[in-house]
Amino acid sequence: MTSVKQERVDKVVRRVSGAERTFAARHTAYAAPIRASLGKLRDELERAHDKCDLAGEREWATYMASLDQGLAELDVEVGRAAEGRDTRSVEQVLAHHTSALAEAGWRLQFSLGKS
16 A cells, blocks of 8 residues: 555656656657756655655645646746747746746645644
8 A cells, every 4th residue: 555645746746747748749849858857847846745745635735736737837838938929948938937846845845844
C-alpha cells in the first residue's frame, strides 16, 4: 500500500509530466526547452513535497487546483510566446511560470513545517 505522501507526489509528477508531453507536442519547435523546464519543475516539486502528507485534504486540494491552473496558464503563455504574440521568449515564459509554480510548492512545504 502506498502512503499518502507517495500518492500525492505521484499525482504531482503525473500532472507535470503530462503537461510536459502535451506542451512539447503542441509546440514542437520549443520541445527541448519545454522538456528541460518542466523536468526541472517536476524534480523541484518532488523535493518540495517532502511533508505533503501533513497537509489536510482541503489544503492539498487547493494546492493541486492552483498547480493545475498554473500549468493551464503556462500552456496559454507558451502558445502566445511561440506565436510571437508576447514580448517575452518561450524560454522567458517557461522560466517565469515554472519558478512561480516551484515557489508555490515550497511555500506549502514551509507552511507545513510550522505546524
